[in-house]
Amino acid sequence: MPYTATHRSEAPTREQIDALDGLAVLEFGTGWCGHCQRAQPLIEQALGPRGDVAHIKVEDGPGRPLGRSFGVKLWPTLVFLRQGREVTRLVRPADAAAFAPAMQALDSAPAAG
Template identity: 45%
Template sequence: MSMLVYQETEPSLAEAESWSGPVVIEFGNAWCGFCQEAQPFISAAMAEHPEIKHLHIADGRGKPLGRAFKVKLWPTLICLLNGKEVARVVRPDDTDTVREALAKISTVN
């Protein structure tokens, strides 16, 4: 199994709000047990939606983007459509939960 990498650098909130189309921002950390356990569910659902951009952002104290989205637990998936939050999934424990959120932002029917 490959090691999941969360980016240390993050976009600004203004940048995220300016994106067009569907985007999932996944907040977490590679060392987080909850993040590791959720990866099979997240990966399976994301594989069904190649049109959705997926960012892995390392979150933690002093990280402004996670605070702007009021992230409290990891992993948290923020599903954006044209820069607006449409759905959120916190600590998914099955693929269907992630699929339901992705369906709300998918541009492919």
């Protein structure tokens, strides 16, 4: 499941995220957030060709427990996961180059045992 254009209004639970199999990028933000809108072409460029990386795009805000469980403070925040475990994160990526180290960390992270 490559790049996803729209936010899920109903976020998965933390337990569902922790149980993920494989590689994933969990994106927190909103459709009206200017920073989120500006980052979309960068996110699509980084994730579009990666069919092996699930893109889970969730709407965040006050009272949203998934974002709080990851300590999200700014949007967009992208949490890179392997087997449901955080490998690295990007907060408000400014350019396409910001994704290279995050994708490399995702690819080289040891599988959870």
